[in-house]
Amino acid sequence: MKREIFGRALGDDFLNCGSICGGDLSSQCEREKMFCQGSDKEFFLFDDRIFESDGIVEHRPRLGAVIRTLTPSEVVELYEMRLVLERTAAQMAAKHANDAEIDLLNDLNDQIAALGDDTQQAAALNQDFHHRIYLASRNRFLLASARGLNNALMLLGPTTLDDEARIKTVSAQHARIIEAIRAGDQTAAGDAAEAHLQTSLRHRLKGLDR
Numbered sequence: 001m002k003r004e005i006f007g008r009a010l011g012d013d014f015l016n017c018g019s020i021c022g023g024d025l026s027s028q029c030e031r032e033k034m035f036c037q038g039s040d041k042e043f044f045l046f047d048d049r050i051f052e053s054d055g056i057v058e059h060r061p062r063l064g065a066v067i068r069t070l071t072p073s074e075v076v077e078l079y080e081m082r083l084v085l086e087r088t089a090a091q092m093a094a095k096h097a098n099d100a101e102i103d104l105l106n107d108l109n110d111q112i113a114a115l116g117d118d119t120q121q122a123a124a125l126n127q128d129f130h131h132r133i134y135l136a137s138r139n140r141f142l143l144a145s146a147r148g149l150n151n152a153l154m155l156l157g158p159t160t161l162d163d164e165a166r167i168k169t170v171s172a173q174h175a176r177i178i179e180a181i182r183a184g185d186q187t188a189a190g191d192a193a194e195a196h197l198q199t200s201l202r203h204r205l206k207g208l209d210r
Contacts, residue, residue, distance in 0.1 A: 070155050072208055078152055079201040083194055085146050086130065090177055090193035091186040092137035101136045102182050105129060109178060113171035122167050123159035129174060133193075136181070160203045173199065 058068045070078065093101075108129045115122045134143050161167050173196040180188035 068155060072205065075156065075204060075208065076201070078149075078156070079197060079204070081149060082153065083197045085142065085149065086133070086193045086197055087190040089130075089134045089137045089142060089146070090181065090189040092139055092142065093133050094181045094184050094186040094189035096138040097136035097181050101132065102178065105132055105136075105174075105178050105181070108132065109171055109174040112167060112174070115167060117164040117167070119159060119161050119163070119167070122161045122170075126159075126161060126170065133177070133181075156204065160200055160207065162207075166203065169199065170196075 058066055097105075108125055112122050112125045112129070115125070134146050137143070161170060173192065176192040177189060177196065180192050
């Protein structure tokens with residue numbers, strides 16, 4: 001049990017680094033470089049099996065474990081599920097969030113808007129922003145569902161916050177979500193969250209065509 005817990009945590013760190021792409025090799029040496037120098041190698045071997053069981057890696061002849069690539073239809077399916085969860089989270093946050101939580105959302109969004117073209121930091125703050133909305137929903141089952149989708153989201157590859165203009169668009173959409181949550185308008189909050197996800201999906205699909 002302790003090994004499984006360690007393996008899961010290790011997997012979360014690996015996936016949340018934001019640097020994996022479909023087709024990347026899931027190699028022990030790369031993971032050692034990233035975050036776990038000196039750890040027991042047995043954990044790494046076990047961790048590969050966890051990645052495979054979660055559908056994160058697949059084994060290819062002569063290559064070994066490789067990060068799986070989502071097809072365009074799978075990307076759309078994933079966004080459909082994410083849209084359902086995030087719309088619900090925004091609606092419930094509009095019902096339950098307190099002033100401190102809303103102020104934190106606003107502060108995170110201000111930080112995103114001020115980053116210019118620092119896409120990696122924007123992606124990290126964006127992830128925190130969305131996580132805070134889930135926490136403000138006050139629903140442990142919704143949060144658990146979001147966590148269950150997290151590994152699949154990492155298969156999408158690099159962030160869509162890939163330039164300053166895109167970061168500004170995201171920040172403006174976040175502001176509309178925050179405004180609706182602060183007003184306690186559940187319908188507007190859900191609509192703003194859905195519009196935000198639809199924009200992200202369009203940007204993601206354009207990237208797949210390049």
